[in-house]
Amino acid sequence: MGVSGCGKSTVGALIAGRLELPYAEGDGFHPLPNIEKMAAGIPLDDADRAPWLDLVADWLGEHRTDGGVIACSALKRAYRDRLRAGAPNAYFVLLSAPRAELERRLAARLGHFMPTTLLDSQLATLEPLEPDEAGVTLDATAGQQLLVTEAIEAWNATHR
DSSP, X not given: OOSTTSSHHHHHHHHHHHHTOOEEEGGGGSOHHHHHHHHTTOOOOHHXXXXXXXXXXXXXXXXXXXXXXXXXXXXXXXXXXXXXXXXTTOOEEEEEOOHHHHHHHHHHOOSOXXXXXXXXXXXXXXXXXXXXXXXXXXXXXXXHHHHHHHHHHHHHHHOO
């Protein structure tokens, strides 16, 4: 989880590959009006996100027995609570990076609907994981393989 450009899609896919679990890209669950809105530089509001979060929660619920990994912004606690409604044992990995690094990554990214201009609205919306939430916050500027290892080790430490 995290704002656009933090690496959640890449790291999520790598985690799923290492654990041999199904992987889904949360952006693929957005209805076309959401994608069009973001592409136009208009931030999504809670009403826009609600049906998308329900689809993500459904996917998580379908995979809660055998496991699965999905990349999803999950910026607010309320959004994560909604996801946990579908998968009560969901574990969140928040990838955090300085704004300048996120902006650099977004500027270098080609072919994605999310413009750099929405970064500030995402950063303003982001609510860090709270102590009672199952998850870990990692420095997204670390190497991808290190992030994968740290995420898996953090999950394993809470599930022994």
